[in-house]
Amino acid sequence: MSRDPNLLSGGNPQIPKGYGEEPIRAYIAATPGWKREVVQRLDALITDAVPDVRKAVKWNSPLYGAGEDGWFLSLHGFTRYVKVAFFRGTSLRPQPPVGSKTPETRYLHISESEPLDEAQFTDWVRQASRLPGERM
Structure with a gap:
């Protein structure tokens, strides 16, 4: 029997720590309101920009990494x-x-009121993925 994740203050979903696509999907599904669409779009842009991206959820936040060395974005x-x-x-x-x-x-x-500059975001993601990652 599955239950909905708790929402922390600010509406951030409380998702168990995990690695790979499944915890990211759980985070997206549990994100409330307009933020769900934003997080889903960010995940798609990151995945398109860095095809071999590593994914995890730690501390109730999605993390993205490239190569074996740390995380470049959360x-x-x-x-x-x-x-x-x-x-x-x-x-x-x-x-x-x-x-x-x-x-x-x-x-x-x-x-919600300011549109995402997808081209600039994607450029930042590509740049960030080539830098040394943060160990967490």
């Missing part, structure tokens, strides 16, 4: 936006718009 749902964290974001050109307390990390916040 997603997290908040009340008013989906946060994309580029772990080596200061190395991307141009840099994603939102700074972080972590020196190299940069964020992209995607809200």
Whole structure:
């Protein structure tokens, strides 16, 4: 008997840790409202840009990695936006718009009212996938 995942504050789904496509699909399915479509589209863009991308859910956030060395990006749902964290974001050109307390990390916040620039996002994903990953 399956039950719906809990939603954490901000509406981020609480998904058990796991590796591969299945936990990502569970995260997308449990994401509420307009954010589900955003997360689903982000996952598709990442998969298209980096065909051999590695996927996992840790700490209730999807993670994406290239090669064997760490993770280059994560997603997290908040009340008013989906946060994309580029772990080596200061190395991307141009840099994603939102700074972080972590020196190299940069964020992209995607809200319901502002459309995603898919070309810029895909370019950032390709750049990020070629950089050393974050170990987690």
